[in-house]
Amino acid sequence: MGLNRFSRFLAFATYLLIIAGGLVTSTGSGLSVPDWPLSYGSFFPPMVGGIRFEHSHRLIAGSVGLLTLVLMVAILRAEKRVWLKKLGMLTFGAVILQAVLGGITVIYLLPTFVSVFHACLAQTFFCLIISIALFTSPLWTKAEPVQFPKSFWIHRILFVTTALIYLQLILGAVVRHTAGNGIVYHALMAFLVLTGIFLSTYSVMCLPAGNELQRPAIFLGLLAVAQLFLGVGSWMTRIMMGESARQGVSAVLFATAHQATGALILASCVYLTLLSLRLFIQPESGHVSIVSGGADRI
Amino acid sequence: MKKNKVSMMITVLILIFQVALIPSAQAAAITGKIAFEGTAPASPPMAMDADPNCQMMHPDGVSADDVIVNPNGTLKNVFVYVKEGLGDQTFEAPKEPVAFNQQGCQYHPKVFGIQVGQPLEILNSDNTLHNVHAVPTKSTQFNLGMPIQGMKLKKTFTAPEVMVKIKCDVHPWMAAYAGVLKHPFFGVSGDEGTFEIKNLVPGQYVIEAWHEKYGTQTFSVTISSADETKDIAFTFKAS
Numbered sequence: 001m002g003l004n005r006f007s008r009f010l011a012f013a014t015y016l017l018i019i020a021g022g023l024v025t026s027t028g029s030g031l032s033v034p035d036w037p038l039s040y041g042s043f044f045p046p047m048v049g050g051i052r053f054e055h056s057h058r059l060i061a062g063s064v065g066l067l068t069l070v071l072m073v074a075i076l077r078a079e080k081r082v083w084l085k086k087l088g089m090l091t092f093g094a095v096i097l098q099a100v101l102g103g104i105t106v107i108y109l110l111p112t113f114v115s116v117f118h119a120c121l122a123q124t125f126f127c128l129i130i131s132i133a134l135f136t137s138p139l140w141t142k143a144e145p146v147q148f149p150k151s152f153w154i155h156r157i158l159f160v161t162t163a164l165i166y167l168q169l170i171l172g173a174v175v176r177h178t179a180g181n182g183i184v185y186h187a188l189m190a191f192l193v194l195t196g197i198f199l200s201t202y203s204v205m206c207l208p209a210g211n212e213l214q215r216p217a218i219f220l221g222l223l224a225v226a227q228l229f230l231g232v233g234s235w236m237t238r239i240m241m242g243e244s245a246r247q248g249v250s251a252v253l254f255a256t257a258h259q260a261t262g263a264l265i266l267a268s269c270v271y272l273t274l275l276s277l278r279l280f281i282q283p284e285s286g287h288v289s290i291v292s293g294g295a296d297r298i
Numbered sequence: 299m300k301k302n303k304v305s306m307m308i309t310v311l312i313l314i315f316q317v318a319l320i321p322s323a324q325a326a327a328i329t330g331k332i333a334f335e336g337t338a339p340a341s342p343p344m345a346m347d348a349d350p351n352c353q354m355m356h357p358d359g360v361s362a363d364d365v366i367v368n369p370n371g372t373l374k375n376v377f378v379y380v381k382e383g384l385g386d387q388t389f390e391a392p393k394e395p396v397a398f399n400q401q402g403c404q405y406h407p408k409v410f411g412i413q414v415g416q417p418l419e420i421l422n423s424d425n426t427l428h429n430v431h432a433v434p435t436k437s438t439q440f441n442l443g444m445p446i447q448g449m450k451l452k453k454t455f456t457a458p459e460v461m462v463k464i465k466c467d468v469h470p471w472m473a474a475y476a477g478v479l480k481h482p483f484f485g486v487s488g489d490e491g492t493f494e495i496k497n498l499v500p501g502q503y504v505i506e507a508w509h510e511k512y513g514t515q516t517f518s519v520t521i522s523s524a525d526e527t528k529d530i531a532f533t534f535k536a537s
Contacts, residue, residue, distance in 0.1 A: 032467035034429045034443040045445070046427060048349035049468035109431075109439050 003074055007133040010067050014126045017064050018263045020057040021122055022256035025176055029053040030115075036106040061099065068095045071132070084135055091128045098125060112177050119173035120166075123263050127270045134274055139212060146208070147283040154203045154280065158273040161196035165266045168193045172262060176255070180239045190231060197224040197265070200272065213275055220268040223261055230258040326498045327527045328505060328519060332376040332487045336536025338367035344471045351426035352403035352469060362471075363408060365511050372491020373534050375409040376509045377461065377477045379484035380495065381516065383503035389481045391415035395452060398464075398474070400428045400444070405464065405474035409510070411484035412476050414458055420444070420451045427468065434462040434478070441467075461508060475510060500524060507532040 024030050032050030033039045039055050047055060068091060075088035101118040108114065134140050148154075171186040197220055204217035237251035341361035346352040366374040395417035399406045403424060412418055420430050420442070427445035436457035444451065455462065455478040466472035477484055485493035495505070498521055505517045512534040519528050 028470060029467055031431055031441050032429055034431075034441040040427060040443050040445045048351065048426060049466075050348075050470065051427075051468055052348075109441055 003071075003078055004133060004136040004138075006067075006074065007071060007129060007136055010064070010071055011126070011129045011133050013060070013064050013067060014129050015260070015263065017057070017060045018122055018126060019256060019260050020053070020060050021119075022259040023252065024053045024057045025119075025259075026252040026255040027053050030105065030110055033058075033106065036103040058102075061102065065095050065099060068092050068129075071129075075132070079136075081135075084132070087128070087132060087135070091125065091132065094121060094125045094128060098122060110177070112174075115177040116170065116173040119176070120170055123169055123266055126263055127267050130267045130271055131274060134271060139275070140278055143278050145279055145281045148207060148280045149283060150203070150206065151276070151280040152282040154207065154276055155273070155282075157196070157203050158200050158269065158276055161193070161200045162266070162269045162273050164189070164193050164196045165262075165269050169262055169266060172259070176259070183235065183239060187231075187235075190228065194224055194228065197221060197269070200269065204272065204276070207280060212279060213272055216268055216272055216275075220265065220272065223265050223268060227258065227261045227265060230254060230261055234258045325525050326500060326521045326523070328495045328498065328503070328521070328530060329527060330378070330493055330530040330532065332373040332378075332491045332493070332507060332509075333531060333533040334367050334371055334373040334491075334536070335533055339365050339536065341365070346403060346469070346471065349403065349426055349469060351424065355402045355424070360402070360404070363404065364473075368489055368491050370491060372487065373509065373512075374487055374489065374491065375407075376487040376491075376493070376507050376532070376534070377409050377411060377475070377484065378487065378493045378495065378505060378507045378532070379411065379460065379477055379479060380481065380498070381504045381506040383501050384481055384483070387481070389413065392482070393417075395419035397421065399423055400430070400466070400472070403428075403466075403469050403472060405472055407474070407486065409461075409475050409486050410477070411486065412455065412478055413482060414456065414478060414480050415454055417452045417454055418476070420453065422447060422449045428466050428472070429468055430464060431467055432462055432464045432476075434459050437462070437478070460506070473510075475508075477508070500526070505530065507534075509534055512537065 027050060029050030029052075033045065033054045035041065037058075039045045039051070039058065045051055045055060072088040072092040076085055079085055079088070098118065098121050101114055101121060104114050105111070105118055168186065168189045171182055171189055174182045175186050201217045201221040204211075204213045207213060233254040234251075237248065237254050341363075343359040344362055346356060346360070363375075368374055391413045396410060396412045397419050398410070399421045401423040403426070422428055422444040425447050427443065429441055429443050430451070431439075431441040432453070432455075433439055434455060434457070436459045437455045440453055442451055442453075455476070458478050458480050460477045460479070461475040462478055464474045464476060483495045483498060485495050487493045500521045500523055502518065502520045505519055506514055507517070508514045515532050515534070517530050517532065519530055521528055
């Protein structure tokens with residue numbers, strides 16, 4: 001239970017880190033501190049101008065890195081599930097790699113590939129933490145899977161939607177780090193992703209009433225609607241209105257909110273996919289009766 | 299022996315002739331004015347509240363500096379240079395550096411010319427930290443931290459490029475532009491909106507004028523004699 005609470009807290013801290021990282025990109029502050037890992041040769045430079053965003057991002061990132069180390073040690077000590085121990089180590093490896101990528105972006109002056117990789121790994125790391133929080137929750141450990149005839153399709157719809165969202169995230173990162181390149185593909189992809197999300201929400205609603213998937217599925221659908229408006233807002237303030245508007249407060253807020261909501265959408269879909277796999281299984285014979293059992297397998 | 303003496307005298311005469319000829323051969327110049335047509339855009343005050351040190355240096359505020367229309371109706375900070383007409387001539391980069399100062403959380407000068415290989419001496423006169431981030435596409439980018447007042451650094455550009463943006467990521471309103479050229483034939487319009495390109499030889503030239511907001515304009519000009527001063531004019535219109 002302590003592990004679950006700690007991982008939930010870490011998920012919250014990671015989300016703050018994603019917002020802080022988004023603000024760095026949106027305000028163009030990524031290179032306001034030209035050295036790394038120190039900042040102007042010190043641990044705490046004057047917090048003025050762009051340094052406020054960049055150095056805050058580094059401080060939060062450092063804290064998340066330490067918390068991830070603590071989480072990994074706690075998992076290694078307290079958990080019996082070997083695959084979860086491996087996941088804990090993978091997550092710590094991801095945060096170390098993320099820190100190194102952050103350093104490379106500063107030292108090599110924001111090379112596009114590294115910046116995009118850094119952005120995508122941030123959200124992947126967030127999903128890993130969300131997954132650990134789920135795997136350590138009673139919802140996962142005490143679950144009793146039920147057989148449901150359309151489980152096979154629901155799993156696949158959720159999985160494909162997650163993959164589409166991740167692809168959209170990569171496109172979004174490219175748009176963001178190349179001053180608008182690939183915006184057409186990002187916009188077209190948005191329709192595919194929206195279709196996937198609404199189909200996912202609908203399919204979860206087809207599951208037996210009162211299951212643990214329905215609330216997050218509704219949340220996911222609402223996030224998708226909000227994200228559509230935030231995406232249009234970002235496009236208007238950052239691309240359509242030109243360079244003069246790009247540094248404005250509304251442009252910064254729209255772009256950061258769009259990115260942060262994207263992270264929530266991805267994490268929600270990962271959560272739904274994993275939980276659906278845990279809670280609903282396809283009956284082997286294909287008959288429609290709902291049968292409980294199988295919790296001891298995981 | 300006699301033949302050698304004659305040969306030496308001829309060589310000396312040629313040298314004297316060349317020395318005498320060179321200054322007059324490069325005395326031609328192109329001068330001009332950058333006119334501005336239309337209503338000058340409003341210059342909103344720059345929000346420097348992101349850094350209290352900058353704000354304190356301008357208690358009465360400071361206007362945006364991307365478009366400065368002089369009282370005589372001319373445009374300031376237009377970079378004018380010889381774009382074509384120099385052929386394969388090469389010009390040695392001067393040893394003396396171009397001074398580039400960060401003062402009052404603004405760049406001085408905002409627009410300047412520099413030769414490839416000529417040192418750029420960057421000074422931080424402010425009691426706050428700056429980073430100097432040059433973003434050329436043909437030379438190597440650099441991003442230098444200058445946290446100490448009075449700190450000086452030297453950098454050079456390795457390839458010609460018009461223009462190279464220099465910015466401070468700490469203070470996003472700070473931007474300067476360097477015209478990096480292989481030759482010394484350039485000028486920047488100042489408070490009177492005038493410019494002068496000196497020491498040209500007779501020939502046909504394409505002159506380009508560049509402004510941060512209003513883009514570029516070109517003008518073809520022919521200099522027929524070594525002592526000619528050609529006067530040209532550019533007009534930028536309010537958009």
